[in-house]
Amino acid sequence: MSRDTLIKIASLILMVVSFVAYIAGASAFPVASENLLPWSVWFLISVIINIVLWSNVMKLLTFSLAVIWFYAFVAGLVPESSTAVNLTSLDWSDPDAVAEQGALVFNGKGQCAACHTVDPSAPPGRCPDLTDIGINAASRVPGTDAKTYLIESLYEPHKYLVPGYGKIMPEIWKAPIALSKLEIEAVIAYLQSLGGEIDPTPFDEPIDRADAGTSAEALPPLLTGDPELGKKVFVTAACISCHAVTGIESPAAGETSTDFEVVTAPDLSEIAAFNDMRYLEESVLIPNAQIVSGYGAVIVRANGTTYQGTLVSQDTEQIVVRTKTADGVEEEHTLLLSELDDEPIEELSNLQARGYFTLTLTPTNSDAPVSGEIVSETDDTVTLKIGGEDRSFSKTDVKSQMTVITFDGDEIVGDYVSGSMDDDEIILVVDGSEEIFDTFDLEEATFTRASGKKLLVTSPMPENFPLLLSVSDMSNLLSFLSTLTGATAEAAPVETDDASAE
Numbered sequence: 107m108s109r110d111t112l113i114k115i116a117s118l119i120l121m122v123v124s125f126v127a128y129i130a131g132a133s134a135f136p137v138a139s140e141n142l143l144p145w146s147v148w149f150l151i152s153v154i155i156n157i158v159l160w161s162n163v164m165k166l167l168t169f170s171l172a173v174i175w176f177y178a179f180v181a182g183l184v185p186e187s188s189t190a191v192n193l194t195s196l197d198w199s200d201p202d203a204v205a206e207q208g209a210l211v212f213n214g215k216g217q218c219a220a221c222h223t224v225d226p227s228a229p230p231g232r233c234p235d236l237t238d239i240g241i242n243a244a245s246r247v248p249g250t251d252a253k254t255y256l257i258e259s260l261y262e263p264h265k266y267l268v269p270g271y272g273k274i275m276p277e278i279w280k281a282p283i284a285l286s287k288l289e290i291e292a293v294i295a296y297l298q299s300l301g302g303e304i305d306p307t308p309f310d311e312p313i314d315r316a317d318a319g320t321s322a323e324a325l326p327p328l329l330t331g332d333p334e335l336g337k338k339v340f341v342t343a344a345c346i347s348c349h350a351v352t353g354i355e356s357p358a359a360g361e362t363s364t365d366f367e368v369v370t371a372p373d374l375s376e377i378a379a380f381n382d383m384r385y386l387e388e389s390v391l392i393p394n395a396q397i398v399s400g401y402g403a404v405i406v407r408a409n410g411t412t413y414q415g416t417l418v419s420q421d422t423e424q425i426v427v428r429t430k431t432a433d434g435v436e437e438e439h440t441l442l443l444s445e446l447d448d449e450p451i452e453e454l455s456n457l458q459a460r461g462y463f464t465l466t467l468t469p470t471n472s473d474a475p476v477s478g479e480i481v482s483e484t485d486d487t488v489t490l491k492i493g494g495e496d497r498s499f500s501k502t503d504v505k506s507q508m509t510v511i512t513f514d515g516d517e518i519v520g521d522y523v524s525g526s527m528d529d530d531e532i533i534l535v536v537d538g539s540e541e542i543f544d545t546f547d548l549e550e551a552t553f554t555r556a557s558g559k560k561l562l563v564t565s566p567m568p569e570n571f572p573l574l575l576s577v578s579d580m581s582n583l584l585s586f587l588s589t590l591t592g593a594t595a596e597a598a599p600v601e602t603d604d605a606s607a608e
């Protein structure tokens with residue numbers, strides 16, 4: 107064989123091999139991880155050689171193969187549609203590619219994008235924005251690294267709730283979303299790529315997939331109700347005054363007589379798409395159990411001013427409160443948590459349930475008050491974070507204090523020594539020195555055991571529906587809510603179109 111023939115045959119073989127390798131998606135050659143000379147390049151080189159060297163018939167065949175390759179190449183540039191991804195293996199030699207697959211799951215099958223934004227300028231919703239979750243994951247729970255935190259967030263989303271958010275996130279490894287382990291691994295790589303570094307360490311699932319089957323059907327028990335009757339309850343019980351549902355007309359202002367103040371509330375058109383029956387039931391029976399972020403009501407005092415309104419957003423440093431003036435003008439106030447006023451506390455029980463997040467108290471065996479963030483509490487003790495350290499204090503061994511308010515409006519807090527409003531004078535130790543107050547100068551004196559900053563978020567939704575509604579009305583109502591998956595909402599406008607066409 108001549109040298110020419112050898113080159114011809116070699117380049118023919120290279121063309122066929124590189125074509126097949128390209129279509130099959132084999133890793134690049136010779137150095138896969140650096141993506142040096144991908145198979146498409148080998149293929150193009152061999153095509154050129156073949157076209158130059160071979161006779162006309164082979165030129166034509168080569169050209170046809172090149173055309174087929176070209177279509178495959180162009181199709182490869184178009185991102186795969188999200189429903190089409192079906193992960194069978196992950197190539198950890200290229201973590202960025204794994205993260206890209208994770209992004210497809212995030213926007214597609216995982217339905218994450220239905221709740222989460224990845225856009226810091228997006229308006230705050232009922233689910234956290236995940237823009238910097240790659241870094242933030244490392245600092246959410248002390249002692250838990252980023253990957254462990256993400257694994258937990260996905261498999262057991264209710265174990266740790268991001269402050270300000272409710273138990274809304276579904277267990278995405280269970281039906282109806284039912285992500286596989288590979289899909290979850292890819293999503294975690296994607297989340298880590300958002301501001302952080304991808305950690306390819308393998309992990310064991312902290313769950314038992316055998317459990318998934320038993321609790322798979324999301325909404326069974328209460329479906330004994332009649333959704334059509336429930337829809338009527340939704341209107342007559344005036345849920346519709348606050349909540350919009352696509353396809354149900356909202357009453358005009360003042361049309362229904364309600365004994366509550368109508369407030370902005372979440373649109374419920376798709377409420378059942380991502381929430382289980384238990385959540386819906388709890389939302390109606392115990393509105394305060396979980397408050398949708400952005401809708402809670404608050405009363406806070408900062409720099410002596412009281413703000414009453416809606417808690418628009420909250421992070422570890424500040425809150426945004428929306429208030430309405432008497433003539434209906436809405437104003438937003440950004441308040442630093444450190445700026446909130448210390449309020450006197452008379453009783454040290456259930457501090458956290460009452461919204462206190464910092465506490466200042468003086469232990470009986472000490473002269474100086476201590477103050478810190480409340481970490482946890484029991485009936486008898488409270489643990490404060492002081493200078494980065496957790497310290498527990500007895501709730502009973504606390505020096506009493508008194509807060510006196512003078513007629514000039516001054517508010518003074520001191521350690522209690524003696525006296526009351528019934529006596530001529532009250533003696534307190536203020537800033538280390540004893541001060542005597544003439545009770546004639548005082549408007550008010552309150553006995554306190556501590557003081558603290560407080561942020562108590564409550565639901566503006568009325569709590570008395572369980573009393574107002576009969577059991578059958580309630581199960582019909584819940585059954586109606588369970589049909590609100592958005593699919594029904596899409597169907598509804600068509601009906602109204604028909605009606606208006608008559």
Ligand code: HEC
Pocket residue numbers: 212216217218219220221222232233234235239242243246256259260263264266267268271272273274275276278293297380381
């Ligand atoms: C029905 C809405 C919903 C869906 C769907 C959803 N999430 Fe969430 N997710 C939430 C809410 C609400 C929170 C905050 C409360 C909590 O911590 O569980 C949250 C929390 C998280 C957190 C912790 C965020 C932080 O700032 O610490 C991560 C990570 C997360 N979700 C990822 C995902 C991924 C990935 C998917 C898709 C596979 C997904 N979520 C699907 C509602 C949702």
Ligand code: HEC
Pocket residue numbers: 232340343344345346347348349366367368369370371372374377386389390393394396397398401402565566567568571583587
């Ligand atoms: C006065 C206005 C008001 C009325 C009336 C009202 N709600 Fe609400 N509802 C709210 C607000 C505000 C929220 C969000 C705060 C929270 O989570 O409690 C809410 C939350 C909910 C949620 C949870 C929504 C979510 O996105 O997670 C459901 C479900 C719900 N309401 C159902 C009902 C039903 C059913 C009725 C009638 C029986 C009703 N509501 C009547 C104001 C109202």
